[in-house]
Each structure stands twice: as structure tokens, then as C-alpha cells.
Amino acid sequence: MHQEFRTALVTGASSGIGEAFAALLAARGTDLVLVARRADLLERLAGRLAERHRVGVQVLPADLTDPAQLERVERKLRGEPVDLLINNAGYGAFGAFAEIPLEDQLKEIDLNVRAVVRLTYAALPSMIERGRGGVLNVASMSAFTPSPGSATYGATKAYVQAFTESLHAELQGKGVHVTALCPGFTRTDETAGPNLLWLRRVDVARAGLEAVAAGRALCVPGGQYKALLPLLRLAPRFLLRSAVNRAWQLAAETKIGD
16 A cells, blocks of 8 residues: 655754655645754755645754754654654764774664664554554665675664564554655765766655655665665675675775875
């Protein structure tokens, strides 16, 4: 069953893929709750979308790594249920695991995992009761590969993908769609078009919205990444580890040489 969403809450909505989600949904007539840390960016975006598309747009500034601010968003979801929750907010600390401050990596886990679980937990009961709704969790292609140089980030995205696929199975037949969006490299602005590796944020957001509306468990946007996914799943793990480790070492050497 293809669902239409009248209301949506989007985290990480002030820029990048989150901003693209908000714009696409507003153009479809969806009323929005926009969540991000920067109130000024949210207010500007809300003003543009409300004026252009005549939809209701609420702004809810929150740092989702802060328990009190995360709880405020949870209360919003419980008190004013939405048809669609998009867990888009995410953070990556890149470098050798032992050299990145532990605090940064724990914040990464708080945002990429804990906030996703808590907000999903807040949103689902009302969706199940109504027999309709959707949750779109933004994971990554890194969910399917070892991630040297971003070990914690890759692990959090693997969690999101596995968590989402499990919920999708649990909720089959209940009218609630739960989808993991797993993009590859994505440009956070619109200054250049797609190429062999890089996707446009609007294309990624559109693919995710279509997937959750259609009730698909997994969405990998871009033909190049769709073709890559079976190879990643079938390749011997030792070969995959070796290949991605070499790529990370080359990237690190290039950075040092700049």
C-alpha cells in the first residue's frame, strides 16, 4: 500500500539531505515539524517553505545529543503524533579510532543510535494505534562494509540498518512502514550534479520518501550503489576489509601530503 503523509517530523532539517526532505514534503502539502540545533537556519527554512507552499511549519530547535532536549522532541511526538518520522540527523568523527577523542565518538553514538531509537519509540505507538504511518531512518552504504577511519560511524549506521529492517518485519500487516535509507557519497549542497560516485541530496531524499511510502524495508539510491550492494554482500570479508583499509590509507596519505 502506498501511503501519503499529511504531517512529518524531520531531524537534521536545517541543511543537507534533511533540508531536501523538508522541501520535497512541503511541496507535496505535508505540514512539518523541523528539528535541528540551529534555530536561525530552521526559522529561515520554515519561512521559505510556509510562504512558497502554504503549509504549516513548526520549528523545534534541539541538540539530540542532550538528553533534556531529546526528551522535548519525544514529548512532541507523543503529544502531537505525526504520519511520518524522518530520523535524518547524524554525525561522523573521522580518523583513527584510538586518536579521536572518546567524547566525540560517544556523542556520535548518542545522535546516530540513541536518538533514533528513542524517537522511533516515541512515534510508533500512535502509528500502530491508527494503523498507518511511516518511519524513515537514514543509514549509509557504510552499514554494509568495514569502515576503517570511521569505525564508530560505520558501526552506528550498521545498527540503524539492522534495527530498521527488524522493525519493518515486526510491523508487517500493521499499516506502518519502516524503511532504512542507505545512500553512498552525497553532496550536501546543489552546486554540482551527480557523477559516478556522488549523488544529489534531492535525489537521495526523493528516493527515501518514495521507498517509505511504498513500504520497502531498504532503499539504496543511485544505480551505481544498487549495483554495488550485492557485491558488498557476496565478497569475502577478508578481501573487503583489505580493500577498504587500503582506500582509507591512501586517503590519509593524500591528506597528509596536502
